[in-house]
Amino acid sequence: MNGINRFAVVLLAGLCCHSVGAQSLDPATILSPHPSTWPTYSGDYSGRRFSTLNQISQSNVKALSLAWASHVTTGSHSAPSGGYGPAGGGAPVIVGGVGTTEVNAQANIRSTLIQVDGVIYATFPDNAWAIDARDGHELWHYVWKTRGGTHIGNRGVGMWHDRVYMVTPDDYLLCLNAKTGKEIWHREISDFNLQYFSTMAPIVIGDHILIGTGNDLDEPGYLQSLNPETGEMEWRFYTVPMKAGDPGLETWASLDAASHGGGNVWVPGSYDPETHLYIFGSANPSAAYTSQLRGPGDNLYTCSMIAVNVDTGKMAWYYQTSPHDTHDFDSSQTPILVDGPFQGKQRKMAMSMARNGYFFVVDRTTGEHLLTSKISDTVNWASGLNKNGQPVRDPAKDYDIGGALVSPNNQGTTNWPPPSFDPETGLFYVQTADSISMYYLATLDPRGAMGLGGKDELNLGTLGTYLTAIDYQTGKISWQHRYPGVASYGLQNGVLSTAGKLVFAGDAGGNLVAYDPATGKILWHTKIGVSNAPETYMLDGHQYILVAGGDTIYAFTVNN
Amino acid sequence: MKVPIVSMCFLFSGFMCVVASGVGTAASQAPVAPQEPPRVFMGNTAFPDRPKAPQEVLDHGKAVYGVSCSFCHGSDAGGGEGGPNLLRSEVVLDDQNGERIAPIVHGARASQGMPPIDITDVQITDVAAWLHSIHVTSRSLQPVTPINIVTGNAKEGEATFHTMCSSCHSITGDLKGFAGMYKDPRSMQQAWLMPGGQGGRGPGAGAAGAPELHVKPATVTVTIANGQKIEGELNRIDDFYISLRDKDGNSRSFLRDGDSPKVEIHDPLVPHKELLRKYTDKEIHDITAYLVTTK
Numbered sequence: 045m046n047g048i049n050r051f052a053v054v055l056l057a058g059l060c061c062h063s064v065g066a067q068s069l070d071p072a073t074i075l076s077p078h079p080s081t082w083p084t085y086s087g088d089y090s091g092r093r094f095s096t097l098n099q100i101s102q103s104n105v106k107a108l109s110l111a112w113a114s115h116v117t118t119g120s121h122s123a124p125s126g127g128y129g130p131a132g133g134g135a136p137v138i139v140g141g142v143g144t145t146e147v148n149a150q151a152n153i154r155s156t157l158i159q160v161d162g163v164i165y166a167t168f169p170d171n172a173w174a175i176d177a178r179d180g181h182e183l184w185h186y187v188w189k190t191r192g193g194t195h196i197g198n199r200g201v202g203m204w205h206d207r208v209y210m211v212t213p214d215d216y217l218l219c220l221n222a223k224t225g226k227e228i229w230h231r232e233i234s235d236f237n238l239q240y241f242s243t244m245a246p247i248v249i250g251d252h253i254l255i256g257t258g259n260d261l262d263e264p265g266y267l268q269s270l271n272p273e274t275g276e277m278e279w280r281f282y283t284v285p286m287k288a289g290d291p292g293l294e295t296w297a298s299l300d301a302a303s304h305g306g307g308n309v310w311v312p313g314s315y316d317p318e319t320h321l322y323i324f325g326s327a328n329p330s331a332a333y334t335s336q337l338r339g340p341g342d343n344l345y346t347c348s349m350i351a352v353n354v355d356t357g358k359m360a361w362y363y364q365t366s367p368h369d370t371h372d373f374d375s376s377q378t379p380i381l382v383d384g385p386f387q388g389k390q391r392k393m394a395m396s397m398a399r400n401g402y403f404f405v406v407d408r409t410t411g412e413h414l415l416t417s418k419i420s421d422t423v424n425w426a427s428g429l430n431k432n433g434q435p436v437r438d439p440a441k442d443y444d445i446g447g448a449l450v451s452p453n454n455q456g457t458t459n460w461p462p463p464s465f466d467p468e469t470g471l472f473y474v475q476t477a478d479s480i481s482m483y484y485l486a487t488l489d490p491r492g493a494m495g496l497g498g499k500d501e502l503n504l505g506t507l508g509t510y511l512t513a514i515d516y517q518t519g520k521i522s523w524q525h526r527y528p529g530v531a532s533y534g535l536q537n538g539v540l541s542t543a544g545k546l547v548f549a550g551d552a553g554g555n556l557v558a559y560d561p562a563t564g565k566i567l568w569h570t571k572i573g574v575s576n577a578p579e580t581y582m583l584d585g586h587q588y589i590l591v592a593g594g595d596t597i598y599a600f601t602v603n604n
Numbered sequence: 605m606k607v608p609i610v611s612m613c614f615l616f617s618g619f620m621c622v623v624a625s626g627v628g629t630a631a632s633q634a635p636v637a638p639q640e641p642p643r644v645f646m647g648n649t650a651f652p653d654r655p656k657a658p659q660e661v662l663d664h665g666k667a668v669y670g671v672s673c674s675f676c677h678g679s680d681a682g683g684g685e686g687g688p689n690l691l692r693s694e695v696v697l698d699d700q701n702g703e704r705i706a707p708i709v710h711g712a713r714a715s716q717g718m719p720p721i722d723i724t725d726v727q728i729t730d731v732a733a734w735l736h737s738i739h740v741t742s743r744s745l746q747p748v749t750p751i752n753i754v755t756g757n758a759k760e761g762e763a764t765f766h767t768m769c770s771s772c773h774s775i776t777g778d779l780k781g782f783a784g785m786y787k788d789p790r791s792m793q794q795a796w797l798m799p800g801g802q803g804g805r806g807p808g809a810g811a812a813g814a815p816e817l818h819v820k821p822a823t824v825t826v827t828i829a830n831g832q833k834i835e836g837e838l839n840r841i842d843d844f845y846i847s848l849r850d851k852d853g854n855s856r857s858f859l860r861d862g863d864s865p866k867v868e869i870h871d872p873l874v875p876h877k878e879l880l881r882k883y884t885d886k887e888i889h890d891i892t893a894y895l896v897t898t899k
Contacts, residue, residue, distance in 0.1 A: 192651060237697045239651050239742065260742035262692045300688045337683075422881060446755035446889035447793060449880065480880050482797070484753060484790060491683055494692055495742025502790070504798045507877055529841040530822045530871045553842025566862075569844055 066161040067222045068206040071248050075317055082159040082579045082590070085200060085245045086462065091314035091380040093464040094541045095580045099587035101544035104602050105558050105568045111588060111599040114180030118151050118171045120187045135182040140227045141189030143214060147171065149195075153592035154537065154576050156200035156245055158208070162583060163222070164590070165203070166597060169195040169213050169243075174225060175597065177583055177590075184225030190214045194241035194260065199312070199460075202246030202253060204272040209253055211242035217255060217275055231275035238263045247312050247322070249354050252278065254322060256309025261495045262330040265308035265346075267322075269357060279357030283307035283326040283345045297339025305338065306330030307346035311376040311460045314394070319409055321351040321360050323381065323394050327374035328366075333443060333483075333499040334492025335370050342367040347375040349396055349406060361411030365398045367434050370442040371425060371483075372454055372496060373400040380465045380472065381408055386415075386517055395516055397463055397474040399456030400425070402435055403514055417519025422451035422478040422507055443483040443499045453481035454501050461538035462577050464547065469561045471513040471522050473547055475536040478507040505532035509552055511539070513564060523564040527552035538577025540589075548589060550574025556591055556598075572598055657733035665734030668727045681735060687718075691740045702732035753790045754893050756886065761894030764887045772875060775898050783895045785815035793892045798876055820872040824848050826858055827866040834858075838869060 069083055077088050079097050086093055100108060120139045151168040158165040163183065164175040170190050174183040193213035201208040206222045215234040220227055234240035234257040247254045253270045264286060269278040284305040285293040296302035306329045313324025329338060329346035345359070347366035352359050365375045379394045386393060386405070394408035401423035405415040416433035426435035441450050455477070463474035484500045487493050509532075511525045527533055533552035540548040546567065547559040556578065558568040572593035579590045589600040656662070670679065676687030683689035690696050695704045706728045711720030723731075765775075773779050786792035800819035824838040826846060834856055836848035846867055847857035858865055871877075 194651075235694070235698065236651075238694060239697075239740075261740070262689075262742075263694070304689070304692055440885065444755075444885060444889075445751055446753050446885065446892070447790070448885050449797075449883060449888060482794065485751065488751060489682075491678075491689075494682075494689070494740075497742065502794050504794075504880060505877075507880065528843060528867075528869075530838065530869060530873070551842060553840075553845065555842060555844060557843070566843055571844070 067163055069160045069203045071204055071250055074248065080582045081161075082157065082581050083203060084158070085156045085202075085247060085312040086314065086378060087579060089249075089315035089317065090382070091378045091462070091465075092382070092467070092541075093462055093539060093577065093579075094466055094543075096543045097580055097582060097587045098542065098544040099582070100542070100546065100580070100589065100602055102546065102560065102567060105544070105546060107602050108558070108568055108570075108589065108600050109603050110570075111586075111601045111603075112180035113599075114175055114182070114597045116151050116153070116166065116168075116171075116173050116175075116182070116185070116595055116597070118168055118187075119146050119148055120189075136184050136225065138184060138186045138220075138225045138227065139189065140186065140218070140230065141170070141212075142216070142230075143189045143191035145190055145192070146187065147190070147195060151595035152575055153595065153597065155198055155592075156576070157579060157590055157592065157597065158201050158203055159579070159581050159590065160203055160222075164597065165201045165208050165222075166592070167198045167200050167210055169198045172201060172208070172210050172218075172220065172225070174222070177581075177588070177599070180597065180599065186218070186220055186225045186227070188212050188216070188218065191236065193236060194239075194258070196241065196258075197243045198245075199243055200245035202248045204248045204251075204253065207272065209246040209248075209272070211244060211246065211255060211257075213241045213243070215240050215242050215257065217242075217246065217253070217270060219272075219275060229275055231270070233257065233268065233270070234259075235263075244310050245312050247315070248272065249315050249322065252354055254313075254354070256311075256324070258308050258310040258327075259306065259330075262304035262306060264303055265306055265326060267309045267324065267352065267357070269354070281352050281357040281359065283309065283348075283350065284329075285344075292344030295339075295341035295344045297337060297341075301338050302343075304330065305343060305346060306332070307343075307348075309376070310374075311378055314379050314381045315354070316351075316381055316392075316408055318392075319351075319360070320354050321408070322354050323349060323351045323379050323408060325349055325365075325374070325376040325379065325396060325398075327376050328369050328372045331492055331494055331498060332372040332496050333370055334485075334487065334497075335368065335442070336490070336492050338368070340368070343369070347373065347398075347400075349375065349379055349394060349404070349411070351394075351408070351411065363404070363406045363411045363413060364434060365396065365402065365404055366400050366437075368437055369400070370437060370439075371400070371450065373398065373425075373452075373456055374460075375399065376460055377458065378460075378462050379408075380463065382465055382467070382516070384467065384470065384516075393516070395465070395472055397458050397472065397476070397514070399452070399459055400435060401452050401457035402426075403472070403516075403519055404433070405516055405519075415516070415519050417514070419474075419476055419512060419514065419521065420452060420457045420478045422480060423457060424449075424451050441483075443485045445485050447482040447484050447502075449480060449504070450483050451478065451480045453479040453503055453506075455479060455535055459535050461535065464539035464541045465516075466541035466547070466561045468543065468545070469513075469522075469541075470516065471561060472516050473511065473513050473539040473541060473549070473561070475510065475539065475549065476512045477509040477533070477535055479532075480504045480507070503532070509533040509535070511536075511547075511549055511551070511559065511564065513561070525559065525564040525566075537574055540578040540580060542580055544587075548578040548580075548591075550578075550591070554593075556589075556593075556600075570600075572596070654736045656737055657730075661730050661733050662737055664727075665730035665732070668723060669731045669734055672721050672723050672727075673731065681738065690735060691738060696732075696735050697740075699732055699736070702729040705732050705735075753793065754889075754896050756889030756891070756893035758890070758893040758897045761887075761890030761892070764890050765894055768879060768883075768887070769891070779895075779898070782898075784899045789892060789896055792895065793888065796891070796895065797880070797888065799873065822869060822871045822873075824870065825868045826856075827868075828858070829865065841867070841869070
């Protein structure tokens, strides 16, 4: 194994030195990504965020050090400052947009950083930057003038040949020239009047761009496929019934409730080339808390893992992880696709650590349930599991006039930041919290409220925040590292595992930390205020760890 | 759907400064252009309200709505016995001046149960203007009315208090006057569940104007290599660093490497945290009801 990897590294050193000028990505190569790239949201389609690279390993990680840091500034008046080394100087700022206003917040990069041909693409709402992966200097900066909307985040670009794609909070998909940052076209992907807003990193599969949209009112969720050349819609898959006769309608009180039932799609999913299925998570039903007008049913297909055919948008299977959710516990988390043994049998699986506190394993070809495990012992919103492994909601824990003590809090045991799976340890790594809130009913209107209204949540803090390693075959926690102290930490920003026998993740203190994947032992750290999930790739024969800390992007390598 | 609060705070904080100062941007901002562009606010209020129609139009529209529509769609347009919620309706949200609404009022959806209503297009335009004047948000259908959260049994709460709380607290001792400090029982309930608050969302715990409780801070004892112990209030800790404030007010900090130096945290709120795993909601409600009687 080690010998093979060494061979691969030597091979890479010969192959990887593309000139910056290429800046193109054949979508077919994402099926088995070159280790010199991080070409899609999760690094590959499996969602594992596991890299086969092992140049940085347990034996040399102590020598991991800064290669460069690059600071980005939002807005059309920004001046690229380049790295903290030589000045970047003069990178063009391209301004587009249909609105008149600009984001003027300091950038806080929580997106995936796509890296292809030595160029990194970073985003923040209404802003995209191309950055030279060799020294961090800015190549171009695109600014979108917005008409408003919920500016809550942007999760990165997708790439198809020499184009990059990003969504905007006011519901456009932008197609940019990867070399210049110049806009090729923009296309409206959701109805802004209905208060949709868009954050998701577009996922490119062959000649399809898959995108979902967010909404906190009661509008229906959907995933759609667009043509990468023109932006024209190819299909749209609604996660809730939209007309009489649609499957799942029987789980809603009425068509009006179903078609205003939420289930938005705002986190990238994974892709199984064998079945040609895109597998993703849907968000909470709406109204989120006061559910009486939704009826007593399961409210399909909200809070579910859903598999759709990439060419047709037709659903192949679903598994609902929170039937009739009443806590805004989106099941949006990126599923991880794994081939491996499961309780004595070889299986093709999809795994998800859900916001509701439960870990799920299903068969990814059929959706058959394989395992459910409660990962946080404070979780109390469900009274148990049904025969299909689904948590059974305890209505007494919805909310109460006198207050209901509920765990987890609205942020969840985990949230959208990505987990990782290491095939060598067989462990699923995810950052979790034992969080608790009081949920108070805030309206006596028998109709309940719309969207996220109707309850007040008053936080009681967390009893612990962790990096958690789960054995997927048993659902048991293999090891757990508790972030020290007494404070109530928020959830952290996601995980990377590598064949160098390393797990990288930001901690509650703002450190980027390398852990032993088998034990959780700390092996290296640096304090940079991590704000996204770390990534890795090879460039010029050197393995890099790439991570953002607020408005700065950091590249680490082992300096010789 | 909602993302972790940490990220939202980060986004919001940038905007807060903009709002507060009216001019400034992040410190890193490049030279400011002579004419500042208008600001975008990163929040849920960023969906623009429409320009308001003249008051007489709104009054007329509201009156027509009341007479011809409210019976089915509710007096606040939020839905009623027969008719759907119009505030979240795609037709209404996408409508500009009644053009999307009018055909339906005239009978286009009769087969789906919406009867034709005998009003004129001018009246429909005014109704539309009134509907569009309603601020629609994802948070609430209408203003939140105060709800009395004291639902427990005070008598049983007294017994529960003696079982769960009295080993540390006494109504006539440290809790004398505690309940009286709060106008809102919900804030009081949050305060006794987790004194000092842990950061609430919305009114209640930690809200401005809430009484300040004198909660003992967490302290820490750091034992360095030569056996010397340094003690003080815990300031900050992670796996690699700890800082404290000693009794003379000095800030002291140490790098951490595994168990070196030895760190012992003393958290006075441990019993409160452990009880969060144990309380039933009834016990919480009963204790609150009892504490209200001690005002």
